Amino acid sequence: MSEERAERGRPLRFAIIGAGMAGILSAIRLREAGFDDFTIYEKADQPGGTWRENTYPGIACDVPSHLYSYSFEPNPDWSHRFSPGDEIQAYFGGVARRHGVTDRIRFGDEVERCEFSEGLWRLVTKGGHRDEVDVVIAATGVLHHPNLPDIEGLDAFEGSLFHSARWDHGVTLDGRRIGVVGTGSTAVQITSALVDRVAKLSLFQRTPQWVMPQDNPAYSDAERAEFRSDPQVLGHLRDDLSRLFAENFSNAVVDADSPQMKMIEDTCRQNLESQVRDPELREKLRPDYRAACKRLIVSPDFYEAIQNPNAELVTEGIERVEPGGIRTRDGRLHELDVLVLATGFRADRFMRPMEVIGRGGRSLETAWAERPVAYLSISIPHFPNLFMLNGPNGPVGNFSLIEVAELQIDYVLKLVEELRSGGCREISPREDVTEQFDADRVEAAKHTVWTTGCRSWYLDDRGIPATWPWTFDRFREEMAAPKLEAYERVDLPEPGGP
Ligand code: NAP
Secondary structure, three states, rough: HHHHHOOOOOOEEEEOOOHHHHHHHHHHHHOOOOOOOOOOOOOOOOOOHHHHHHOOOEEEEEOOOOOOOOOOOOOOOOOEOOHHHHHHHHHHHHHHHHOOOOHHHHOOEEEEEEEEEOEEEEEEOOOOOOOEEEEEEOOOOOOOEEEOOOOOHHOOOEEEEEEHHHHOOOOOOOOOOEEOOOOHHHHHHHHHOOOOOOEEEEEEOOOOOEEOOOOOOOOHHHHHHHHOHHHHHHHHHHHHHHHHHHHHHHHHHHOOOHHHHHHHHHHHHHHHHOOOOOHHHHHHOOOOOOOOOOOOOEEHHHHHOOOOEEEEEEEOOOEEEEEEEEEEEOOOOOOOOEEEEEOOOOOOOOOOOOEEEOHHHHEEHOOOOOOOOOOOOEEOOOOOOEEEEEOOOOOOOOOOOOHHHHHHHHHHHHHHHHHHHHOOOEEEHHHHHHHHHHHHHHHOOOOOOOOOOOOOOOOOOOOOOOOOOOOOHHHHHHHHHOOOEEEEEEEEEOOOOO
């Protein structure tokens, strides 16, 4: 099989890992580019990635739905400006079905190991299935390994306990005492959704957050009918949203002194001052760092929710978890029936724990022993023909990861084109180019708002933001065409050669 595959002109075979937003996108784009020999490996039994895993009450996307859609699959039927999670999950499932992607997914088959040898990636799944492919596209997502906090006594809790991304829908919430640990985007959405249903909601805040107000109106039937009948209207809406996001947000965060950044800060401050009535609570909710240093929370109703008589903002540190609830450092026991850990994700894992072995037996675990590094967040030196979507140090933030993935897959396909027609068998970024890119990235990161004095999942172990530190326009320019001189190629042997 290996010899046959080394021949020039044979159609390339692909493995896509992950059937979330980026995996579905990859399959569609591969087909459009004329590649039909691919399998999507998915560890779960449904597509949808993060939208399959996160089903907590109140889940919605805080990127406008008409921007958080594939450019080639606008959806005139979004219910709200920021639509709920189940709608988004249904959207991805629908796109996968319509594009004939679903029946190319091997569900419930997690790739455990990928090894590159003799020009091929050899895959082994947990179920023992084996595959050999020319190209691997890792569409494994960013935030999917729950971060379980190191809090004493968690195991001793006698109520129901789960992470926000592993919501136990069998647990009754109505009329019960719920504790939520964390104040990130997830905890805020849960708080707003549950506060009216429960006997008491205790929100355990370690760090306050700036909150950007944002209305979430429903689209009327008339608006949806117009979107349906006139695709141009939808197209313009999407273009406007994309431009607004880039100008007002994406560009602001990479220039901490920009007027746009100041506007975001003023809006958040004004929101806190005008919406929180009790001065003591207001001070507890007031961060001591700049807005957008941590990922900005977008919420129409969090301040209202936390002022509900059912809600309590607990700012005393957590001492330990006990069978009956959480004991805070002031000695008080907060009695709870349900404890939700909205404590975020291990953002540096990416495709791990999959074992990935590159050229010459190099393991990804070793290559990333210090921290994940990748050229343009897409590829790794000595791991040829392996491409990541939404990989390390790429653009993340309050904008659409779909837009990011679409730009990345088009870039990847241009590299793949080198494999198809460029007489090249292996392509991977040069080590020196990758090192220089990373050094430039780290330098540029010093001027972003993410380094202005807060703890967040954007920061690596050195406190350097592990994100794209330049403007979104610059990302777009980089993605427009690969600089082939940045890549190391192994050419195919000449026909008839040794
Ligand atoms: P997160 O932003 O990482 O927040 C985790 C929270 O848990 C923080 O408040 C953190 O406190 C707290 N925490 C962690 N360990 C703790 C401990 N040992 N004791 C006490 N508190 C602890 O996680 P997330 O809210 O799940 O959001 C993660 C990301 O997912 C977001 O930033 C966003 O990118 C994405 N997301 C998006 C949406 C959306 O609408 N598009 C919705 C949800 C999530 P500290 O702040 O003190 O560290």
